[in-house]
Amino acid sequence: MSTSTAAQRREQAKVAYDAYLANCPVRRVLDRVSDKWVILLLNALADGPRRYAELRRIVAGVSEKMLTQTLRSLERDGLVTRTVTASVPARVDYALTDLGMSLLPVMRALKAWAEAHIAEIDAARADYDRAQP
Amino acid sequence: MSTSTAAQRREQAKVAYDAYLANCPVRRVLDRVSDKWVILLLNALADGPRRYAELRRIVAGVSEKMLTQTLRSLERDGLVTRTVTASVPARVDYALTDLGMSLLPVMRALKAWAEAHIAEIDAARADYDRAQP
């Protein structure tokens, strides 16, 4: 008898790789940054603090649920701060931390690549779709 | 009567923003790059062409479905080439295109930021979770 079946070996590899994926810094940062609303929010906060309602307006189309949820996870990861001013009505300001700001240049590099090459991607895609309809 | 209800205005904003999101180069590139297996595949191809079975082994834990699907979409976007050699058994090689290679420096920049700051993120997360259990 063999020590393990192919299925068991695949299962092993999968478990090991899931663990690797979960710990891989690049993937973890990518997961954070590639959330649908994160880039938009970082962008909206790039010029200074914003209030909740401002963000909802600037990042049009975001639901309150996702806005709150995304801001909370960014706060949890130390990328933004949340400052509550006790007044009537309540006032909450969100701002980038130093860590959050340090991410901006990376995002700008990505933006530069994106804008420089998106046309090539579109062209390649059009070619591909023309060849295999 | 008003020209539009709040719900209608929100719907308008949502439609407009969905269109913006769909066209935004940064988001489109991010969507491509943040696919679960894309970074790993680009990495696996960084040193030269690889065969299907090699990729399946290097990127352990990937299902055949996702491997094929991801490679196809990368090919469609002009980031990798797929070369079939008619022989028995069949042989297929995947390689990065120039466009694909031009993405590597950007990924390295992201990797550098991730490795430099992941500890801060973890620390912030631990703090946050300690404060609000």
Place this chain on the structure above:
DNA sequence: CAGTATCCCTCATGATACTG
């Protein structure tokens, strides 16, 4: 103003089995 709470539905991923 700044959120919570709830329901619901779609889509991405994965497991499994089959094929040229």
Place this chain on the structure above:
DNA sequence: CAGTATCATGAGGGATACTG
């Protein structure tokens, strides 16, 4: 060897209504 086909599931995201 290099895939395709089919089915299942679970998390992400949105619509809606309510609250301190």
